[in-house]
Amino acid sequence: MKVATAASIAILSLGLASAGIAQADEANYPEIVTPSTQSRAEVVQALRLAQSQGLVTVGEHGNYPQLQADDQALTRAQVLKELDQAKSAGLVSIGESSQYPQAL
Template identity: 80%
Template sequence: MKVTTAASIAILSLGLASVGIAQADEANYPEIVTPSTQTRAEVVQALRVAQSQGLVTVSEQADYPQLQSEGPALTRAQVLNELKEAKSAGLLTIGESGQYPQML
C-alpha cells in the first residue's frame, strides 16, 4: 500500500513539474508590438459606425455580423415556388442519403 502511494505521489509530482516547465517555455516568446496607424478617436468613431450598422454585438457569444439584405424579402409563395422548381430540377436532396445536390 505504501509503495503504491509513494509511486502515485512520484508520478503526480513529475507531471506537475513537466507542466511548469512547459509553461515556462511559453513565456520566452518575444512580445511583438505593432504601432497603430489610427488615433483613439478614429477607432472609437469606427466602432460607433459599425455598431450603428449592426456589425458589432456585445455578448459572450461570437455572432457573425448581420448581412444587409440586397432587396425586398421573398413572399412565402415565391419561396415555395422556388422549392418546387429545385425539386423538379433535381437540385434538392431530402433525407440523410449523403448525396449532395447536383450543380449545373
C-alpha cells in the same frame, strides 16, 4: 519505514518543484508588439460606424452580423414556389442518398 516514506515524499516534492521551475522558464515567449497606425479617435470613430451599421454585437450573442439586404424578403408562398421548381428540376436531394443535385 516512516523515515523511508518521509524521504521519498521529500525527494518527490523536490523533483516536482524543479520541474515546475523549468517549465516556468520555457513559457516566457517574447512579447510581439504591433504598433498601431490609427489614432485612438480614429478607432473610436470606426467602432461607432460599425455599431451604427449593426456589425458589432455585445456580450455572448450567437448571432453573427447580418448583411444588409438590398431587396425585399420573400414571402412564404414565393419560397414554396421556388422549392417546387427546384424539386422538379432535380436540384433537391432528401436524405443520405448518393445522388447529388445536378448543377444548372
